[in-house]
Amino acid sequence: MMERLTLYLLMFLLLFTGCEPKEDIAEPELVVEGWITSGGHPLVMLHKSISFNESFESVASLIEDKLVPFGKVTIDDGTQKVILTGRLDTNYIPPYRYSSVEIIGEEGKTYSLTAEYENIILTATTTIPPRAYFDxxxxxxxxxxxxxxxxxxxxxxxxxxxxxxxxxxxxxxxxxxxxxxxxxxxxxxxxxxxxxxxxxxxxxxxxxxxxxxxxxxxxxxxxxxxxxxxxxASYDFWKTFSAISVSSGSAFLPIHGKIISNVSGGKGYWCGYxxxxxxxxxxxxxxxxxxxxxxxxxxxxxxxxxxxxxxxxxxxx
CATH class of the missing domain: 2.60.40 (Immunoglobulin-like)
Structure with missing residues (x-):
């Protein structure tokens, strides 16, 4: 199961590059993967993007190279600004996440994210709509x-x-x-x-x-x-991500198309559910x-x- 999760998240990393193979390896960009659910706490992961033609010895070495464990992630819910706490979490790959119990997702609220790492600043905003239900x-x-x-x-x-x-x-x-x-x-x-x-x-x-x-x-x-x-904005991200991941057929083949992201200054997504x-x-x-x-x-x-x-x-x- 862990191997499958690793491959799945590697597909995220590869898709976010959104490029054709090039002779020169592109400078890695900062990637944020984050979400907040109604009644839940924010969860954010940071890592660097992967170029298509970038080589690595093993998945472990790739994760070590791309992991961003010392970033600063701030969430603003309109009434307070909270700096998320980072910690190791082997339930996710990369095994490091940022979160805080001080913020609980509420329907109708807007949440602004700011992620900072090595003079790079990413920003994104999302809103949690009213919940959906199955009949x-x-x-x-x-x-x-x-x-x-x-x-x-x-x-x-x-x-x-x-x-x-x-x-x-x-x-x-x-x-x-x-x-x-x-x-x-x-x-x-x-x-x-x-x-x-x-x-x-x-x-x-x-x-x-x-x-x-x-x-x-x-x-x-x-x-x-x-x-x-x-x-x-979250719908546009998931719609384009799903379409590209299906049409590409493999995480290790060239990615054709561009994922619509709601993140400014880097790659990724910040979604309210x-x-x-x-x-x-x-x-x-x-x-x-x-x-x-x-x-x-x-x-x-x-x-x-x-x-x-x-x-x-x-x-x-």
């Missing part, structure tokens, strides 16, 4: 002779104004989230106030170490989905129906990551 998820096994499970989610959205979504998942009990394949979407496809969204396995996580792409989740998987609403989290255990054909009455606080529990989570629902029939 239901349909789960159906694709056939008797397969363990592939087809999933489709339904979201109420009257589409009176543009809304933007990103759907993430992770194996239950793990740390790293992946964006699902085709999981970056807006509400332009809503019909009669309902968005119908297929849920596919992540291309990035599903193809590494396998002979062919995996499109469907498998029966027996225990999963946690995080449905998020994002602002337009209005998020709701759901646990789904794939067992049998079923439809999961969720009660999204926010006044029923007993429907929510607290995860270690401080992400609001709906009551655990299992598809065990």
């Amino acid at each position: 239901s998820i349909q789960i159906e096994q694709k056939g008797e002779n397969t363990d592939a499970m087809e999933m489709r989610a339904f979201i109420s959205d009257a589409a009176h104004s543009p809304k933007y979504y990103v759907l993430f998942y992770r194996a239950l009990g793990t740390i790293q989230y992946y964006n699902t394949f085709l999981g970056v979407f807006d509400n332009s496809g809503a019909k009669e106030g309902i968005l119908s969204i297929p849920i596919y396995y992540s291309v990035a996580s599903g193809t590494i170490g396998q002979d062919k792409p995996v499109l469907f989740f498998k029966k027996g998987m225990d999963l946690e989905f995080m449905l998020t609403r994002v602002d337009k 209005g998020s709701s989290s759901y646990i789904v255990k794939l067992r049998n054909d079923t439809t999961l129906i969720f009660d999204n009455d926010n006044t029923k606080t007993d429907k929510y529990t607290s995860l270690s990551t401080k992400i609001p989570q709906k009551e655990q629902v299992q598809s065990e029939g």
